[in-house]
Amino acid sequence: MKSFLVTVDDDPQVSRAIERDLRQKYGEQYRILRAESGADALASLEQLKLRNEAVALLLVDQRMPKMTGIEFLAEASAFYPDAKRVLLTAYADTDAAIRAINDAQVDYYLLKPWHPPEERLYPIIDDLLDDWKASFKAPFQGIRVVGHRWSPHTHQIKEFLGKNQVPYQWLDIEKHAETRSLLQSIHASEDQLPAVVFPDGSSLIQPTTFQVAEKVGFRMKAEQPFYDVIIIGAGPAGLAAAVYGGSEGLKTVLVEREAPGGQASMSSRIENYLGFPAGLSGQDLARRALTQVQRFGVELLHPQEAVSVRVAGPARIVTLADGSELSGKTVLITTGVSYRTLDVPGAANLMGAGVYYGAGMTEVLACKDEDVYITGGANSAGQAAIHFARYASQVTMLVRGDSLTQTMSHYLVERINQTANICVEMNVEVAEAHGTSRLESLMLRHTTTQDCRTVSAQSLFILIGAQPHTDWLKETVLRDEHGFILAGPDLIRDDRLPAEWPLARMPYLLETSVPGIFVAGDARHGSIKRVASGVGEGTIAEKMIERYLEEV
Structure with missing residues (x-):
């Protein structure tokens, strides 16, 4: 230019x-x-x-x-x-x-x-x-985000853009001198941050993610009055089902509340996925899958959230957060899981200001040469630790159990043991988080002796297990005591189908207690929490949907 x-x-x-x-x-x-x-x-x-x-x-x-x-x-x-x-x-x-x-x-x-x-x-x-x-250094040609590092609102905007793979430049008001003149140009003050400046010169002051999405050009309104299949959730299972549904000519719409890729997109490196011997990041996988989805003509609505689903004769109707509705012959629920919240004093107040859920990919560079704490002992925590170790001075993993081998893949355990600046503390949990406007320290507790100590901390990343994102379904479909959706053979109790099942035939594999509503991936009862299994279930679910469509 x-x-x-x-x-x-x-x-x-x-x-x-x-x-x-x-x-x-x-x-x-x-x-x-x-x-x-x-x-x-x-x-x-x-x-x-x-x-x-x-x-x-x-x-x-x-x-x-x-x-x-x-x-x-x-x-x-x-x-x-x-x-x-x-x-x-x-x-x-x-x-x-x-x-x-x-x-x-x-x-x-x-x-x-x-x-x-x-x-x-x-x-x-x-x-x-x-x-x-x-x-001269050529200026960045794209979206610029101006804000404070310890601002939860700023973190929300950065995370939204990062997860959706929208290139942006992060300008910290405390580190980048050019932010003063930029704020002057958009007539904003420091107490009105974050600000998002777009390549055309327009700007948004303290925007919501929906406002940013609209400006970027994401689609949030459906184009068709009726679909063959409505897929709720664009994680690996939903993306796989969308690819196969679109390739088979089914009129398909895919609804995602945050960003395509789901929880898998937060993985810095997936090294045990078939066909990628050098590994690939979760975002790379999501980007490739999304390209396939769009190639086959599938509509993607995001950020858009489903809040309820109901049956109206042969139609299955999904209500979205903005009050609009989608109508279709079938619904596939692939909403996956989210990380459990850390229910300790101080953590909620510091969310986005030093306390983060997930791998926090948008915060990696901000943690350069700092000490980073990660709580969790499964694969996602291990992948995050290895990635952060490339930038941080030291990464400390806090694990409640007494061994990583019980919850983490062998190759990750080996990588962690070989990384000099990763320290693993077993039988340790976070008891409290301290700080005013940002995280300043953590109280750690030994799970067996109950001894406590306090450590200085600027960043804590929480990856402590998963809970299904299914509360929005309420009583529409049957779920187990933990909220995971029952489907196929899992609906049978004492050799009988539930009273809610209205048909003479048995439920298809991955079909819920409501005919025509299917589930795949991590939200399903008994699922294997792996990317490959999610992709496989999404593919199988699409085939079961085809079988269902043949009979209606």
Whole structure:
């Protein structure tokens, strides 16, 4: 993308002449922006800053009404401090120009007239642009998020963009000097963060994830009045079912409340998935699957949440959080599981401010050279520990049990043992989290002796088991005492089907207590909590749905 050369002169004839000469020499490499007043030029610079455009040179006339060239350059430096600054002066103003070089950090001054430009303009501009290019770093062309590291709202926006694989640049108000001018440009103050600035120069102040999704262009409204299958949840099971449903020509819609990939997308490296000997990240897997889903014409609604499902004759109707409804012949529930909350004093108040659920991929770089704590002893915790160890000074795993081998794959245990800056503390749990505006320390308790100690901590990542996301179903389908959905053979108790089952035939494999409503993946009673098994169940469920559709 071309950088800008900005020229400012209140004399229209002079302004057009300097623009002409600059365009003739530099038009192929740079964009030329002309303004005829300091105020207009500052307004243009503000818009360029919002769009994250680069400005290489400011060439400004000294004698302008209302705002001199030196005054303009002083204000412009707030937006582009690294741009080269050139003052255009008359012979009588040379003393002022020299003072500007000494006092206002002007890089050069040019006398009017500058003709011929080949001798009096271009050599000087060439030298200045060569100096500028030597230290220039191309600005990020995408979404920018401005906020505080310890802000839960900021973390929510970053996590939403990260999980949905939307590229963004994170600007910490405490570390990045450019955030001051950026906030000035969008007319926001530090107490109004986070702010999200988009490539077109527009911005959102303290937005919800739905507002960001709408601006990014995610689809949240259905296109069809009726579907063959409505899939609730875009984890591995839901994505697999969508791929096969779409490939078989079924009119399919996929609803996801957060981001495609589900809990698997938070895995930094999956090394035991068939066909990928070098492993792949959960986000890579989700991205590949989502591309397949879209290739086969499946509609994806996200972020969108199902809040209820009901039967209306041959139709199965899903109500969404915004009050809209989806109608279809069948429903497949693949809502998966979420990490259990850490029910200890202080943890809830510090969520997003040092206490995080999941692998916290958006916080990895912020933890560089710090000590990180992870509580949990299953595969997801092990994968997170290995990933964080690449950046953190030390990673401490807090495990309630007395052995990792009972809950974690062998290859992960071996990797952890081989990583020097990972420390595993067995029979230890978090008893309390302390801090005011952010996490400052943890009280740890030994599970057998009950002895407690307090350690300094800035980041705690919680990966402590799973609970099914099925409360929204209420009594619609039968669930076990832990909330997992009963299906197929698991519906049979004492050699009898439940009274709720209305048909003469047996339920199909993965069919719930309501005909035409199926379940696959981690939300199902008795499921194997692995990515590959989720993919397999999603595929099987789609075939059972085809069988069901043949009979209705």
